[in-house]
Amino acid sequence: MSKKITSLLSILTLLLFSSLTFASASEGEQASNGGAVDTQEEITAYIKHHLQDSHDFTLFTLGESGKHIGFPLPVILWDDGLHVFMSSKFHHGTTVAESNGNYYTVYHGKIYKTNAEGELNFDEEHHPTNARPLDLSITKNVVGMLFAGFLLIYLFGSLAKSYNKKSIPTGVGRVLEPLVIYVRDEMARPNIGEKYYERYMPFLLTAFFYIWILNLMGLTPLGFNVTGNIAVTVCLALFTFIIVQFSGKKDYWKHIFWMPGVPVPMKIILMPIEVLGMLTKPFALLIRLFANITAGHFVVMSLIALTITMKASFGPVAATGMSLVLALFITVIEVLVAFLQAYIFTMLSALFIGMAVEEHDHH
Amino acid sequence: MYNLIGAGLIVIGGGIGLGQIGGKAMEGIARQPEAAGKIQTAMIIIGALLEGLAFGALILGQ
Amino acid sequence: MDQLLNDFSPGLFFMQAFIFLILLFLLAKFAWKPIIQSLKIREESIQDALDSAERAKEEMAQLKADNEKLLDEARQQRDTILQDAREVANGIREEAKADATKQTDKMIADARAAIEVEKQAAMAEVRTLVAELSLQVAEKLLKRKLDDEGAQKELISDFIKDVKLN
DSSP: HHHHHHHHHHHHHHTTTTTGHHHHHHHHHHHHHOOOOOOOOHHHHHHHHHOOOEEEEEEEOTTTTTTTTEOOEEEEEESSSSSEEGGGGTTTTSSSETTTTEEEEEEEEEEEOOOOTTTBBBBSHHHHHSSOEEEEOOOOHHHHHHHHHHHHHHHHHHHHHHHHHOOSTTTHHHHHHHHHHIIIIIHHHHHOTTTTTTHHHHHHHHHHHHHHHHHHTSSSSSSOOOSHHHHHHHHHHHHHHHHHHHOOOOHHHHHHHHHTTTTTHHHHHHHHHHHHHHHHHHHHHHHHHHHHHHHHHHHHHHHHHHHHHHHHOOOOHHHHHHHHHHHHHHHHHHHHHHHHHHHHHHHHHHHHHHHOOOSSSSS | HHHHHHHHHHHHHHHHHHHHHHHHHHHHHOOGGGGHEEEHHHHHHHHHHHHHHHHHHHHHOO | OOHHHHHHHHHHHHHHHHHHHHHHHHHHHIIHHHHHHHHHHHHHHHHHHHHHHHHHHHHHHHHHHHHHHHHHHHHHHHHHHHOOOOHHHHHHHHHHHOOOOOHHHHHHHHHHHHHHHHHHHHHHHHHHHHHHHHHHHHHHHHHHHTHHHHHHHHHHHHHHHHHHHH
């Protein structure tokens, strides 16, 4: 019993210290390519694998034969010329793909350039040292983004069109319109101010709905983990950062580089702190979104895995029941978190933009 | 091992901070129920800033 | 941290930036702009409707107040007119009364004066008549005195009879 609890705890701590289990991950990788997932290490590796981006869209894997059911996605590489082929060429990371005389293999969701045998060289930290081509593939995450994008264009395009006929929308628009008004009246207006808020509405609305829909998509069994991917959140935060810097008024730069109202030595001390603050704001933004969504996925998947890990001590029925109840509970919280994170991201973006465009009458 | 201790410290600090934010927000709402919306918004923003700090520390410490 | 950096995929970053920019552009052009415009127009029209309702209400109140004022004025005017009329009537009545009194007084005075004049005239006539009679009597007396005393008395009574008849 206590052994099981410690094993459960170890799953949860792996959320934070996944690097500790890196060595065992390679064994888990093999398990996810064949055979049922039933040991602790295999579960951890499985979860890690699903948190990562992948080059093919696997819906589920047949337990005994290890056959993946899903469809391959196109791989687009820029490596002294464009290489385009389907990810089925990798056979889920088991074979080497050849394209225009170059050889590539996929290892832990990333594509490396190899020789014809698919040899990977590892450094002492078990990272491959092979060259990585610029991977512009339509990966699972890109599919998720495109799906979210088309959904947004469809939903809001039809909402926009519905105003031509009637001034009050019908159907889904009834739900979406209050959200648009919410973003405008609760986030943009109070934080940015009446004078400038309209200019930033497209970015705030797009960011809010894009993040929200991707967060929600992550909770579906399709298992997109787009907003839990560091590259995506870095990109989103970078947009906020760039917009904030470009909309910075004289007062904003003055407050960063030459804080008014304090003695000169303080001004010099404050300057690096303010510059650091300028950078940490988007950093916190990207880390928050990434960590929340990744942690949410990890916890939900760990709780689902209780079916397997607790089977020995509680029996299959009790373990499955417990797992379902806990997973349901956490998933409901995750639905809330999905909205909350989109809200926080948009709200803080609006707040930072508001700080940048603010004009001080005093001083 | 050390990063485990660090993570624990971060959680302690973040917990105290969140507790303070939540507690004070509740007090504020109890005192002025008509300002509940504004207090909640401010609470969530401050909570998010704290969360960003704690997550940043956790990830940097990893 | 280095795990994260290792996980960072530049390709995905580019794809995300690319997709997000296109999405931002498309949504801004085809969704957000018309939506926000329509919301604005709708809110303005609602505001306008509310404003005009408010204005109509004010106008109504103004109109009502105006009506009230007009009515008040009319009432006041009526009152003044009535008052004036009453005064005029009273004045006329008073005047008429005064006139009538004056006229009566005058008539009385005239009558009195006429009576006085008649009286005077009558008196004067009587006086003359008496004097004449006296003279005639005296004359006749003087004529007949000498003849007969009886005849004298008869004569006098005749004269007196004549006077009475007159």
